[in-house]
Amino acid sequence: MSNRFQGKVVLVTGGARGIGYATAERFAQEGARVAICDISADAAQSAAEALKRDGGHDAVGFGCDVTDEAQVETLFAQVIAQLGGLDVLVNNAGVTRDNLLFKMSVDDWDRVMNVHLRGTFLCTRAAQRHMVEQRSGKIVNLSSTSALGNRGQANYSSAKAGLQAFTRTAAIELGPFNINVNAVAPGFVDTEMTRQTAERRGIDPEEYKRQRAKSIPLGRVGVPRDIANVVAFLCSEDASFVSGQIIYVKGGPETLR
Incomplete structure (x- = not known):
């Protein structure tokens, strides 16, 4: 394993399990100092301890509800103070509240939209302040193939499609400050x-x-590592001229067989 991210500080939201944890692990294995954020502080800290225990990696866990502006501001202040900066943000935090339209409640809709869209907005806004000042940074947002439409996921599909538009817009606004913004859209x-x-x-x-x-x-x-590998590439210098892109990672075009 290379040391592409030696000396870099990486924050992964929703990093206590699944794709988020695999992503945090991949960065840690390549030398990064990793901050794992999760709505459960205990889960985030346990994940960070696992990285330290299993691989001797430099990792810290933080509890944060990414939909809460004050908590997000506190999170970024803590990460920068404790780890010495911020070079990469992976907006991975997400939830599902699947249901058909006639069964979907307003709370189902609001919760999914808030975590994915409001959460990504708040975290990106906080991150860019530091990244603009240092004139460098990488941001990757987790979208989904559900952004193309998926039965029973009107809320989730809408949120993931919104993230693609947000990604392109952020890439336009932050590009002049040498900040790359991309999205990864996993399949199953x-x-x-x-x-x-x-x-x-x-x-x-x-x-x-x-x-x-x-x-x-x-x-x-797919497995979580498949997604983590693409996220790591997008945050490496190998992808320094890649920005505003939506990368679908789904094992090829779907077929009927």
Whole structure:
């Protein structure tokens, strides 16, 4: 493993599990000092301890509700003070409240929109202050193939589509300050969240994965590391001329077979 991020400070929101944790781990393995944020401070701290215990990595956990402006401001002040700066922000925090339109409550809609859109806005706004001053930075937002539309996910699909527009706009505004802003849109990835989705539908999670893999040209579903690898690339110097892009990571165009 290279040391592409040696001396860099990386903040991953929603980093206690799944794609977020895999992303934090990937950066840590390449030398970064990693801050893991999660709505549960205990979960964030446990994840950071796991990185330190299993790989001897430099990691710290913070509790933060990314929809709360005051908590976000405090989070960024703490990260910069404790870790000495901020070079990379990965806006990964997310939730699902799936339901068909006629069953979806206003709370279902608001919670999903707030975490994904308001949360990404608040974190990006806080990060850019520091990044503009230092004239450098990398920001990656987690979108989804659901941004193209998905039954039972009017809230989630709308939020993830909004993140793509936000990404392009932020790239335009922050580019003059040498800040790259991109988004990664995963397809089906085997995480605790997708397993819970299967269980809500009354399907065995392993059978659910097998069903989903049938429409993926590579013949398998994704794993969190697949997404983390692309996020790391976008935050490396190899991608220094890549900005405002939406990278779909889904094993190829979907097929019916």
